[in-house]
Amino acid sequence: MKAVLCKAYGLPDSLVVEEVASLIPAIGEVVVSVRACGVNFPDTLIIQGKYQFKPAMPFSPGGEVAGIVKLVGEGVPHISVGDAVIGFTGWGGYAEEAICQAANIVPMPPEMSFPLAASFTLAYGTSYHALKDRAMLKAGETLLVLGAAGGVGLAACEIGAALGAHVIACASTDEKLAICRLHGATDTINYQTQDLREAINQLTKKRGIDVVYDPVGGPYTEPALRAMAWKGRYLVVGFAAGEIPKIALNLTLLKGASIMGVFWGAFIKNEPQVSADNMQELLAMVAAGKLTPLISATYPLEHAADALNDVMARRVVGKVVLVT
Numbered sequence: 001m002k003a004v005l006c007k008a009y010g011l012p013d014s015l016v017v018e019e020v021a022s023l024i025p026a027i028g029e030v031v032v033s034v035r036a037c038g039v040n041f042p043d044t045l046i047i048q049g050k051y052q053f054k055p056a057m058p059f060s061p062g063g064e065v066a067g068i069v070k071l072v073g074e075g076v077p078h079i080s081v082g083d084a085v086i087g088f089t090g091w092g093g094y095a096e097e098a099i100c101q102a103a104n105i106v107p108m109p110p111e112m113s114f115p116l117a118a119s120f121t122l123a124y125g126t127s128y129h130a131l132k133d134r135a136m137l138k139a140g141e142t143l144l145v146l147g148a149a150g151g152v153g154l155a156a157c158e159i160g161a162a163l164g165a166h167v168i169a170c171a172s173t174d175e176k177l178a179i180c181r182l183h184g185a186t187d188t189i190n191y192q193t194q195d196l197r198e199a200i201n202q203l204t205k206k207r208g209i210d211v212v213y214d215p216v217g218g219p220y221t222e223p224a225l226r227a228m229a230w231k232g233r234y235l236v237v238g239f240a241a242g243e244i245p246k247i248a249l250n251l252t253l254l255k256g257a258s259i260m261g262v263f264w265g266a267f268i269k270n271e272p273q274v275s276a277d278n279m280q281e282l283l284a285m286v287a288a289g290k291l292t293p294l295i296s297a298t299y300p301l302e303h304a305a306d307a308l309n310d311v312m313a314r315r316v317v318g319k320v321v322l323v324t
Contacts (some may be wrong), residue, residue: 062093
């Protein structure tokens with residue numbers, strides 16, 4: 001089979017495409033013939049050795065796939081060869097075949113395309129877990145989404161709106177913000193041309209934000225935290241800006257606020273049943289038309305480096321997907 005391989009830590013252009021041996025499932029695993037694989041910001045980190053997990057080399061990046069079950073290992077009675085499935089892999093998805101733990105496999109709805117299914121798991125799973133389980137976002141509350149035009153950010157806008165929140169989307173261009181308005185945002189802030197804290201105060205009449213969803217970090221964290229409402233919840237999702245902020249904890253004291261970490265990969269490992277229930281709820285929301293994931297581009301497997309470079313350069317709105 002063909003696979004995109006990381007043989008040494010580096011930038012996307014250091015990846016190679018090679019023929020490798022087909023995969024064999026162990027106990028509790030399945031092999032999926034990959035039809036599509038989502039491209040995510042953590043993929044750019046894992047190939048540079050900057051992610052929480054460091055797979056043995058050589059490895060393929062790619063944490064979410066959609067495809068057809070090719071082989072089923074022992075101890076997996078509920079999955080059959082030929083099933084169309086969505087799988088969370090952690091890594092290994094940039095290939096024509098991927099290994100998935102059976103617990104991380106979800107049946108693919110028949111009306112869902114492979115690219116859509118492969119773009120859905122990580123972004124929407126992360127955002128739903130963050131807003132529902134961690135922040136316990138309530139209808140009528142105000143949600144501020146930083147990096148709102150990216151994969152997890154746009155998912156957070158849609159989910160926040162579906163949960164009845166007033167969504168304020170923040171992004172770096174007016175073009176990106178226009179797309180955010182189509183995906184659940186009521187108000188928008190261009191943090192390249194506007195002062196973030198002042199804009200928040202104006203939009204909320206100085207009441208502040210109930211929940212901040214932050215996959216960006218960097219210079220936007222502190223002004224967003226300072227603009228929180230009493231008992232606000234600050235969701236730490238990632239650091240796409242590259243800088244991990246240093247927080248003055250007196251800000252949480254003054255606001256009665258909570259800072260909450262969001263790591264979906266650890267969540268599905270530690271709370272598998274809650275994660276499975278969340279995924280079924282999300283799929284039902286897609287089927288009902290409450291969520292409309294945006295795929296802005298698809299790339300052939302051989303152009304994985306181009307897709308990752310676009311993600312790193314923040315040229316992507318919504319999600320991009322590799323197809324085999």
